[in-house]
Amino acid sequence: MKFFMKNDNIIESTEFKVEMIRKDFPLLTTTVHGKPLVYLDNAATSQKPWDVIKAIENYYAHQNSNIHRGVHYLSQLATEAYEESRKKVAQFINTAHNHEVIFTKGTTDGINLVASSFGRKFIHSGDIIMISTMEHHSNIVPWQLLSEYSGASLSVIPINEKGELLLDQFKSMLNKKVKLVCIAYVSNTLGTVNPVKKIIEISHQYNIPVLIDAAQAIQHLPIDVQELDCDFLVFSGHKMYGPTGIGVLYGKEKWLEDMPPYQGGGDMIKTVSFDKTTYNELPFKFEAGTPNIEAGICLANAIAYIKNIGFDQIHRHEHELLEYATDELLKIAGLKIIGTAAHKASVISFIVDNIHPYDIGLILDKLGIAVRTGHHCTQPLMDFYGIAGTVRASFAFYNTKEEVDQLVSGVKKAVRMLS
Template sequence: MFPVLHQEVNGKPLVYFDNAATSQKPIQVLEALSRYYREDNSNIHRGAHTLASRATADYEKTREMTRDFINAPDETQIIFTKGTTEGINLVASTYGRKFIGEGDEILITTMEHHSNIVPWQMLCEETGASLKIIPINDAGELLMDEFDRLLTEKTKLVSIVHASNALGTINPVKTIIEKAHQKGAKVLLDGAQSTAHLEIDVQQLDCDFLAFSAHKLYGPTGLGILYGKRDLLEAMPPYQGGGEMIKEVDFAGTTYNEIPFKFEAGTPNIADVIAFQKALEFINETGKENIQKHEAGLLEYASRKMADINGFIPVGTAAEKVSVLSFLINNMHPFDVGMMLDAAGIAVRTGHHCAQPLMKRYGIEGTVRASFAVYNTKEEIDRLYDSLKRIAKRRN
């Protein structure tokens, strides 16, 4: 079902444990990409001919399926972007510039990905707002007392990762959203990791924005989704100018389109949007509950087994986690461990995972990260264990 997994790397059957970076694609996603280019290749929303009509209908079907996937009230609240990063930048550049100014405050956490740090730093530099950081404990859990202290009437936005890409920590976002709203602040959730592992219901969560990426959901790269509450999206100015985001253009002035098209200037990523349907179908047919159960079992098994290795140091031991196991091997650089694992056919991620402030909090350069998906097995974890045990023994 996942063609890329059926290969050898360095003479060994591939074990792919880099799912937090990107998940592999089922065959039906690959076939949908090919089918669009072979049968329906046409621009959307503008043509009257059959290919354009078919492509447009298929493209908009994905918007409807995505609405269902996160239980958004309406498909017009689903904006297609090129990834989580662009979704966050879109909010910073539009909502942020219009509604956040000098003296206002934005809250983020110590464990944020750079994509949820840098856009807010840029906005604060431009507007005179201040960026406040919610600290964590050694286990990688938010210090909620500090969040309560930092959250004030000056707070205009809380932008927080739902599940940490570097630690796996699942943050108590429902509580954070409720408290933020009591102070009049809006909340953006970085759902890049959580949407692949957890049930997401934006109406139940009551988040104001949610950004996530298709490529971490068994879908294509270069495609993201931004959900926003209708009143906020309608109040926000366009992100870019060009085709599709307009109703009428005149040299005297331009009338902008309705949402979501107001935020989708230019020819979009049509093929990948259409192929994303098949990724959503795969997840729905497999069942989020089944995915969660399988991945939780893998994480528990791996955490317990690796603890037996001499010199194994886990990084991030929160009580609530998605299937991410970050660690160090004593007296070894993470990159060296990663290269040795690659020689054994095991793909992991090494480095700071685009979370350098988090690594600084722990006083380390980076970690080795093994992250699990629905297609991984305990037998593959056994291979990781055997390889790490040999690596640690060689070093120690």
């Protein structure tokens, strides 16, 4: 909820001025095939506000230098900005320590870091890594790779037809062989918001650490890692209105201290000789080489933008879009929504009888409407539903009901053309 001043009194404002917000996102004013862009592919990547775009330009125009290793002015300036951004991230997700924030290339990189580093130290032959049916390939394949060379195995938490985890079965699957639980906070395909706090509490009863894939949650929901008590949490900047090529791995200090480095190179060392290398302190132990400096700095601008709007406002507007789009799409004959969980983020995946999702996506594109079609990097989930893929519309706080109307109209046109 936002507030403004009037005659020295604080007045609560409930109005969400989406048209004002849209002016902050230049790409939303573009045209596609001569039509105004309707951008509904936010689960793949979000658009960027001027605050982020200008911050990137400012870095290259006024701060460009390598960080952490220089005594000259520009290096100190860039280092200060980069580390200040780390503090902003730590505050955003409420870590106990700033050094529990590791900058990565993105969610995938963060998961692979844990699979490699935590896995090398703590996962052995006969151990079990637990994931769920709805996981993104990025939260499946790294654990398969780890299993192949460690002798561990995967165990998969089942779901129901609505796309909800079966918690009773999850509980029954836990035992002393399970060494890590890896779960998506929000499904990128179904929109399901999983009860991750409950999953963490149950897992910790067995002393099992939990990794949360927050790639689809960080832009929709406030996250407090201390309140969740998760052991690891990963997300990407580009899905939360920030730059590409930057992400975050949060890890509890006790795990990060015990884990070996993920990569070797510059900045992750204290001393190097041909006989032995000693490693740097956290977080630098896991940040070898020159990072995506400007993206790391500008992630703070994306966070500031989200905080300025406020998650209460974001949730209210996105939920209204989700409910409205769900109601309107279900009026189309032959359309079925895949993923009807009681708790959902603003994602709708659907199929239409006897029409391939790709064909619908092509027609929508000609109308200027950007959606995602295919398996959405969740092929095992598609197998569960017995389908090849879906059309996915994913909404952000800058989308409007008018854009939902255009989507519905476009799907109706595609159905007429393809039936």
